[in-house]
Amino acid sequence: xxxxxxxxxxxxxxxxKSDIARAIVVALDSASLRTVVxxxxxxxxxxxxxxEAQLSGATVTARHFDATDHAGHADWVSAVASDHGDLDIVIxxxxxxxxxxxxxxxxxxxxxxxxxxxxVSSGLAVADRLRAQGHGVLVALxxxxxxxxxxxxxxxxxxKAGLDAFTTGLxxxxxxxxxxxxxxxxxxxxxxxxxxxxxxPFTVDAVDVAAATVNGLRKKKAVxxxxxxxxxxxxxxxxAPDFVxxxxxx
Amino acid sequence: MGHQELLTGWGRTSATSATVESVGADDVAQxxxxxxxxxxxxxxxxxxxxxxxxGGAVIRVQPSANPVxxxxxESTATVDAGVSFDELLRRIVPHGFFVPVTPGTRFxxxxxxxxxxxxxxxxxRDLTFGHHVLSLDIVLADGSExxxxxxxxxxxxxxxxxxxxxGLTGVITRATFRLLRIETNRCLVxxxxxxxxxxxxxxxxDGDADHRYSVAWVDLATKGSTVGRSILERGDHATLxxxxxxxxxxxxxxxxxxxxxxxxxxxxxxxxxRLAVRTFNELWFRKAPKQHIGTPTLTGFFHPLxxxxxxxxxxxxxxxxxxxxxxPFDAIDTLREIVDRVVANGxxxxxxxxxRFGAESGGFxxxxxxxxxxxxxxxxxxxxxxxxxxxxxxxVVNAGGRHYLAKxxxxxxxxxxxxxxxxxxxxxxxxxxxxxxxxASDQARRLDLx
Ligand SMILES: Cc1cc2nc3c(=O)[nH]c(=O)nc-3n(C[C@H](O)[C@H](O)[C@H](O)COP(=O)(O)OP(=O)(O)OC[C@H]3O[C@@H](n4cnc5c(N)ncnc54)[C@H](O)[C@@H]3O)c2cc1C
Ligand SMILES: NC(=O)c1ccc[n+]([C@@H]2O[C@H](COP(=O)([O-])OP(=O)(O)OC[C@H]3O[C@@H](n4cnc5c(N)ncnc54)[C@H](OP(=O)(O)O)[C@@H]3O)[C@@H](O)[C@H]2O)c1
Numbered sequence: 001x002x003x004x005x006x007x008x009x010x011x012x013x014x015x016x017k018s019d020i021a022r023a024i025v026v027a028l029d030s031a032s033l034r035t036v037v038x039x040x041x042x043x044x045x046x047x048x049x050x051x052e053a054q055l056s057g058a059t060v061t062a063r064h065f066d067a068t069d070h071a072g073h074a075d076w077v078s079a080v081a082s083d084h085g086d087l088d089i090v091i092x093x094x095x096x097x098x099x100x101x102x103x104x105x106x107x108x109x110x111x112x113x114x115x116x117x118x119x120v121s122s123g124l125a126v127a128d129r130l131r132a133q134g135h136g137v138l139v140a141l142x143x144x145x146x147x148x149x150x151x152x153x154x155x156x157x158x159x160k161a162g163l164d165a166f167t168t169g170l171x172x173x174x175x176x177x178x179x180x181x182x183x184x185x186x187x188x189x190x191x192x193x194x195x196x197x198x199x200x201p202f203t204v205d206a207v208d209v210a211a212a213t214v215n216g217l218r219k220k221k222a223v224x225x226x227x228x229x230x231x232x233x234x235x236x237x238x239x240a241p242d243f244v245x246x247x248x249x250x
Numbered sequence: 251m252g253h254q255e256l257l258t259g260w261g262r263t264s265a266t267s268a269t270v271e272s273v274g275a276d277d278v279a280q281x282x283x284x285x286x287x288x289x290x291x292x293x294x295x296x297x298x299x300x301x302x303x304x305g306g307a308v309i310r311v312q313p314s315a316n317p318v319x320x321x322x323x324e325s326t327a328t329v330d331a332g333v334s335f336d337e338l339l340r341r342i343v344p345h346g347f348f349v350p351v352t353p354g355t356r357f358x359x360x361x362x363x364x365x366x367x368x369x370x371x372x373x374x375r376d377l378t379f380g381h382h383v384l385s386l387d388i389v390l391a392d393g394s395e396x397x398x399x400x401x402x403x404x405x406x407x408x409x410x411x412x413x414x415x416x417g418l419t420g421v422i423t424r425a426t427f428r429l430l431r432i433e434t435n436r437c438l439v440x441x442x443x444x445x446x447x448x449x450x451x452x453x454x455x456d457g458d459a460d461h462r463y464s465v466a467w468v469d470l471a472t473k474g475s476t477v478g479r480s481i482l483e484r485g486d487h488a489t490l491x492x493x494x495x496x497x498x499x500x501x502x503x504x505x506x507x508x509x510x511x512x513x514x515x516x517x518x519x520x521x522x523x524r525l526a527v528r529t530f531n532e533l534w535f536r537k538a539p540k541q542h543i544g545t546p547t548l549t550g551f552f553h554p555l556x557x558x559x560x561x562x563x564x565x566x567x568x569x570x571x572x573x574x575x576x577x578p579f580d581a582i583d584t585l586r587e588i589v590d591r592v593v594a595n596g597x598x599x600x601x602x603x604x605x606r607f608g609a610e611s612g613g614f615x616x617x618x619x620x621x622x623x624x625x626x627x628x629x630x631x632x633x634x635x636x637x638x639x640x641x642x643x644x645x646v647v648n649a650g651g652r653h654y655l656a657k658x659x660x661x662x663x664x665x666x667x668x669x670x671x672x673x674x675x676x677x678x679x680x681x682x683x684x685x686x687x688x689x690a691s692d693q694a695r696r697l698d699l700x
Pocket of ligand 1: 260289290291292293294295296297300301311331332352353354355357358359360361362363365366367368369370371415416417418420421422423555656657
């Protein structure tokens with residue numbers, strides 16, 4: 001159960017090695033947190049112990065999870081729930097940048113399969129469980145890259161646009177069920193995903209996204225921008241003429 | 251057929267969705283509980299999550315056509331569990347009776363009063379509501395109905411597991427309990443204004459025993475030299491002679507009881523901001539004379555907040571918490587420390603309540619035990635509440651105290667376990683009557699009560 005001050009007892013991460021997701025788990029730590037499940041492609045490198053050491057008392061376990069195993073997602077969620085009870089917060093954090101996707105149709109389809117199709121199948125499986133337990137929050141990591149797609153990463157951006165449309169819509173579908181979805185739209189974040197890349201404007205750290213996420217949960221928001229400024233920035237950029245947008249995107 | 255409903259407690263936090271079934275006592279056994287179980291719900295006046303059950307069933311027991319029987323010779327009443335204290339008082343006060351114990355609102359049910367083993371301003375003398383129950387009917391997990399009481403040896407354990415058992419032993423359908431005889435619908439109340447916490451502690455430590463009722467309203471929202479300035483109210487039911495002396499006009503209809511309908515608070519964003527709280531408290535404490543004897547009505551004395559319906563909406567969409575704990579009398583330093591922390595933290599709202607408890611009632615999970623109990627409200631949306639409350643929780647249990655399950659909405663299984671030494675014994679009894687886990691609530695899941 002999430003208690004009255006939005007502290008969860010059980011948190012599940014899909015894409016359990018994600019720097020952003022792990023920072024969120026740390027920000028959610030409290031005397032109430034008991035169980036963290038890290039769903040990872042490769043459990044050997046999950047470093048559950050490393051995360052556990054950052055928490056005050058919760059047990060962290062790694063469990064094999066692949067975003068592309070669409071057919072297995074429903075069973076995966078059921079198995080986690082039967083081992084650990086109610087899922088209070090599920091963080092959907094897997095994702096790839098797919099730098100070669102624009103030049104390689106197969107790599108592009110693979111990216112869609114992870115970032116979008118994986119989010120849809122696992123998101124529906126999670127929603128089913130949350131609906132059945134009458135409460136819980138799915139936190140989905142979208143991106144501003146999907147708000148207006150750019151020449152430099154439009155395939156990635158398109159997967160996030162799809163994910164974002166899916167998770168915000170799922171939130172509406174769950175209205176009144178006790179379950180909620182919160183879609184998080186970060187700008188550029190310094191994590192392993194963006195390692196070696198130059199900072200874009202408004203670049204933040206994983207802890208900043210985590211703080212914004214926890215704040216959004218407290219306020220029961222449907223959408224969170226990180227940093228918050230990006231909401232206004234994209235409110236304008238979204239409608240900038242194409243030639244202006246292309247100019248900004250260099 | 252039930253309907254799906256999002257439910258919260260009075261604090262309007264942690265909403266979950268359940269199938270609500272409104273049934274008569276005879277149909278309780280038929281309610282399908284499924285994998286997520288079922289729990290009884292009264293009027294939802296518990297602040298947190300004990301009367302909700304995400305994904306499962308929530309049972310509202312509807313009163314029958316003749317829900318209240320009074321035995322005027324024995325001074326007892328037999329009442330359907332779904333009857334509210336509001337209705338009960340409307341029926342019994344005109345006959346010269348009052349409930350043996352009432353909480354600060356009359357919008358609770360008899361079932362809720364037993365399941366939370368509620369206390370009132372008279373706890374130092376009258377103990378809890380459960381203390382006055384003579385027998386109760388309960389529907390058990392296997393569908394059987396049993397009448398149990400405090401003395402019938404075989405069932406005494408189940409009885410004391412049910413008193414304060416938060417609905418987790420079964421659904422109470424009816425209860426017989428003692429009534430209190432009263433001569434009038436007024437109280438004779440002495441009000442004293444005290445400058446600070448030390449003066450209040452001294453005044454309460456000496457003199458509570460002379461009155462049936464005693465409670466203090468404390469200002470924990472104002473910093474500075476007036477920390478703990480308070481209003482101490484001590485009183486008794488007014489006799490006809492008292493009215494002749496103090497309020498002769500009230501003698502015209504001394505047992506009338508017909509409180510008016512409620513003014514409602516429209517849904518608003520959080521208007522309980524710090525400024526509003528301070529202004530309110532300033533007015534409240536200024537208004538009270540240094541010392542005064544009055545004859546408030548029963549409602550005015552026992553249920554002052556009931557004049558404003560839905561006042562919980564003042565806190566806006568984030569809702570609020572009511573923090574209530576008890577620490578033993580010898581842990582007075584912990585009480586002082588918590589008061590200092592709450593004042594320093596600056597988020598306590600409006601009026602806080604301090605009271606001295608008498609003996610335990612016998613319920614395995616009943617909250618009151620001898621000591622000081624303090625109650626205050628906090629807006630749940632305030633950032634950083636978690637660490638602050640976790641520290642208070644620890645101070646309370648370290649001092650041998652505990653938290654009230656009917657109010658709790660945030661704490662942990664460890665804190666509850668530390669506060670309730672008979673928890674394991676209670677669980678064993680509970681499991682013996684519910685081996686397959688038919689009864690379940692959000693609170694039970696959150697606090698590992700099952
Ligand atoms: C303004 C206000 C003032 C209050 N003051 C006090 C006070 O002074 N002292 C005090 O002790 N409490 C106080 N309370 C708390 C309140 O008295 C308790 O929470 C009480 O249990 C609420 O009763 P309810 O009928 O609304 O029950 P609910 O809140 O609906 O349920 C509370 C518990 O009772 C169980 N329950 C309800 N009906 C049944 C049944 N038929 N069979 C089995 N279990 C059942 C539920 O499962 C749940 O665990 C106050 C609350 C408010 C809002
Ligand atoms: N960093 C940014 O600038 C930024 C900005 C906006 C949005 N986001 C989004 O935020 C989320 C978290 O990103 P991050 O920055 O924390 O990156 P990260 O540290 O690289 O985390 C992404 C994780 O996804 C996992 N993953 C990839 N493919 C998977 C698959 N098929 N199955 C299961 N897991 C898979 C990766 O696991 P492996 O370790 O096994 O590769 C990796 O741990 C992503 O959805 C990302 O798109 C990031």
